[in-house]
Amino acid sequence: MSEHDIHIRLNDLGITLPITTAPAAAYVMSAQSSNLVYLSGHIAKKDGKVWAGKLGDTLSTEDGYAAARATAIDLLATLYAHLxxxxxxxxxxxxxxxVNxxxxxxxxxxxTNGASELFAEVFGNRGKHARSAFGVAQIPLGACVEIEMTVEVS
Known part of the structure; x- marks a missing residue:
């Protein structure tokens, strides 16, 4: 698949990769060791602001799914900036x-399926991955979701 093709696929899905931002604390957004890229946890954002809330209280499962999908798009933007x-x-x-x-x-x-399904839509079988999903008491800045990932690259 060429770079042109992946952009067509993203466009077909209605996805525009956002401009990446600097880390909010003392870390880097991505680090590579050999052929693995580790992406730092990205918190959910909506309209450029932290997507705050707690699942099971102020947000529904559907809201969380949308937040995880948005976070996955931010992860792809960071991955694109890195690669x-x-x-x-x-x-x-x-x-x-x-998940807060x-x-x-x-x-x-x-x-978490909001992110997992997006990766499969974009990359096909290359997007299918091992996964963990945890419920936590709080996430920085009150965000509803935070996701990190590990990617094998050529």
Whole structure:
């Protein structure tokens, strides 16, 4: 798949990669070791601002799914900024999702599908990955979702 093709695919999905931003604390947004790229946790944003809220309280599973999808798009923007060519992606290896949720909320896996399904839509089989989804008491800045991932590249 050429760079042109991946941009056509993103366009077909209605996705425009946002401009990447600097980290909010003492870390880098991506780090590469050998053929693995580790992307730092990205928090959910909506209209350029932190997408705050708690699943099972102020947000529904559907809201969380949309937040995870938006976070996945931000992760792709960071990956593109790191690689310069998304066709270098051999596969998305691992995704870890933190979902700001009440103790009784048990649909973290359905929230995280917002990211997982997007990666599969964009990369096909290369986007299918191992995954963990956790419910947590809080995420920085009150964000509803934070996702990090590991990507194998050529």
């Amino acid at each position: 310069g060519d998304l066709n270098r992606v051999v596969r998305i290896v691992k995704v870890m999702s933190l 949720s009440t103790p009784s909320f048990t649909e973290q896996h359905l929230v």
